[in-house]
Amino acid sequence: MKGAGGTAVSTCLKNNNYFTMKIGLLEFNESIWPSLERTRAFYLDTITKRFDTCAVTTSNNGEINVTPDAIVNFMGNAGWELTTHPDCPLIFGIHGGTILNQAFLRTHLGKLRPSDMLIVNCQSDIDILNSMFADNAPTLCHLPLPVDDTCFRPMSKQQVRKQLGLQEDDVVVGFVSRLLPQKNLHRYLDLLVQLKKQLFPRKVKGIVIGKYWIDYPVLDYQTGNYPNYIQQLIEKLGLKNDLLYFPANLSNDDLATCYNAMDLFIHPTNSIDENFGYAPVEAMACGTPVLGAAYGGLKDTVISGTTGFLMPTWVTDAGIRMDTFAAMQFATGLLTDKALKESMSAAALRHAAGYSRETCADILCTAITKAVEGYNEDVPAINASLLPVPAISSQEEYLPEIDIPWKYYKEQVRYYVSNADNKPDEETLVYTSVPVVQLSADRVQLDDPAWPAVYPTDALTQTIISYCQTPIKIKTLLDSCDTDLPRITVLINAGLLSYSHEKV
Template sequence: MTLKKIGFLCVGLKGWISLERTKSFYIESLKNTCEIILIHSEEEFFEKLDSFDIVLNFFGNLVWEHKDKIKTPVIFCLHGGAVLNYKFLVNNAEKVSAHDSFIVNCTSDIAILKEVFVMPPNIHLLRLPISKDIELNYSKNECKSVFNINENTLLLGYVARILPQKNLHHAIHILNKVKNEVTKDVKLIVIGDYWVDYPILNWQKTENEYHTYINELIDSYQLSENILQFQSNLSNDELTMCYGAFDFLIHPTNSLDENFGYAPIEAMKCGTPVIGTAYGGLKDSIVHQKTGFLLDTWSTESGIRSAYYKGVEFIKKLYGDSALKEKITNNCLERIEEHYSFKNCAQNLVEIVNISTNTKMSTISMTGNLDFLTYKENEYLPTVKPSWNYYKKVAQLYCNTSIENIEFSSTLFLRTFSKFSILEAQIIFEDPTWPAKIPFNPQTEEILKACETTTNYNQLKEELSFTLDNSILFNLISIGALVVSQQKTP
């Protein structure tokens, strides 16, 4: 049998560890059913173009630039690009033919593509597999003992690049709240390296700015004895041991292109539940209350907001309940085996390529939804280009909720977004991910101070010195000054 020839384009792919890992998965999955022709340059592309049965645009813009010269179906791999490059997709939609298709890694990207194109193209959802090297053969107590941590110590974990958008500071806020409300015997293991060259909404002015912020936060909470930190160069065995030791993985990311996330599925492979933002790929991998806890997440005028403090309720729920913890652990293991095993993910990819290769060629082209492009500069955040407003509409499609249906009742709980100060008629929020500034007025200040700890709507009304206007409160929520959660009524 003659193998189908895939032109596998990865021009310019350097330094992205997660993408290199995904690339290896593609190649290993397809090598037995296809002849893979790796293309690393424009010269190679044109030299071998006529020999392809299908083109897989894994990385780079070479296919987009020369789409008119390609006479076979094309599979475009997005890797989170639906959020970051939606304008590019709209403006280049006519280059996509009806016989082409997209591979996405989360259902949120499907929603974006349906907005970006007037008529949706062929879209395939591909889950990515757990690494074969993540295999835990020890008990949780044995794993903890490796770090000289007592078996009764509640151990939280954070595994990610350390930059504002990954929200290590919110993991530390959760650690402090757990220490004060659940148990003093709690620790957080942080695995990751500080990054300073993140290209998206990077407000950092100096190389060590976020590092300094984290150290000051730890000191202010007096948590230095509660935190252990390791760099990201752990071996797979060492990383697996960490996942096995964690009682919970805390994954509070606000990274705009969080379309998948390997750390959460790696933790679940080791039976560890994940507390993560209900954003992008995490909405697919974490099953709320079964394999972890999804923190309600929404888009505001000054950035993404999540009800981080709600995650502590899940920790309280499992703490000391061995039967429930065992059930959650089994749920994690079952979910990974069913949806994220290499075999199942590879089979899905092979099927996608077969379907795409056998798709009938068409002269029909897609059309971009130009109405989806309108945006304005942001008035609450520092000036960067593109601004937060450039991403706000697509980021909302990555979120699991919105503020439109808030009920102003006893079921509503509110909390000030972050610590704040007042300077030159502005209220300045001291969050490094979303350093917002809003206009000052005495009523706003009074509301924010009343919500410095989580406050019930009815309690807030009683505490204020003035009659609360719900439109003012809704405006503060819309701006992002207040974080909310709505308790579900029976």
């Protein structure tokens, strides 16, 4: 309410009843993205149940048809492109836009006022937005997203494995995601093969749930060929008889059955706009520990060392890299230590309880109420001011040429990764980021459809690569070939080598 309506708002909040407020809904159209559609349904159900709502439309000249107490623009451009600011706060859902839509945001953020609000789903987005505003910034809200605890809950492992045709003593690790290069199914398969070797003679099985999206436009290096790449990789790694595959259209009950059958859920995402991630929270709600990338929303949802483990991540000139050596150390430790697995399973259950629908709905409604109560028509209309656009750091062009290249996203992605700087020392382990393909005597390529970087090499670099096929301590590497720590650091920053502070 505006003006004298503040008292009524406070009274209705005590009774958990928001119906004295009229909330306008703008751009709540259905989405082709399953996760975004799920988020839209949560917003819509929560707001319509707790507030008096109305539909807001805009005319061709950018004017709204009604002025409620607040307008919530779920997605789309309409609210951003209004001709004049309405006489109420504007509330925008930001769904990965801080990474993907930087140019659009910078064009429109300066129209907002301190009484407006931006709702994001991870702390990394809060950090990015805070870095963009110089003064009079809108209010920022960190909204976790809910998991249905009536579906995603612990079940009898013996029963669900029998249902899936798995043995009770199998080691089962799972992957649930859209099947895109940036989601790193291929890295999951590499980890699966390593676990088979490490845990032999125990049988290791994988569960993969997802759908290929061959026309995904972001960092589209090898997306169209990804299904063929994965099939060839499965054959090459000898995993054909070790995988259960299910399409992405499983019911929540069937999905929960799969989560419960897993000993470990693996989520090695490099998807640059991974601002939340439903699947890791769903897995934890079923009591399954998570091994994920320390990236974006996962840094908030997975408690490393308690509910699972987060692989350190960092930015390079040729994309995102992660410490897969540390991942294997954790995975083999967890899968061979029953007490640790039970402890992490219990911790995952407790932690996932904080993502209930009621908890997340309360955060959303409190945010909307805060925007309404904070709006005062007597306050001068002061727009936000933005800091200059940070310069794109210089880099070699290791990745294939595409319309919107990696360097466009690189500076913002620094807020999503876990390691701000790469500072190896002589005790650090280094290893090739992924398998390396020799293209010629002086060129190598990473066998990675997410980051198919090509590097020019000299004789020394080729020697370093040969030593780094398995993790090696930098001190040992320096003693073995004529190189130095700055040279190794350059190769890490280029993305050719990865590093780990774990011990062999």
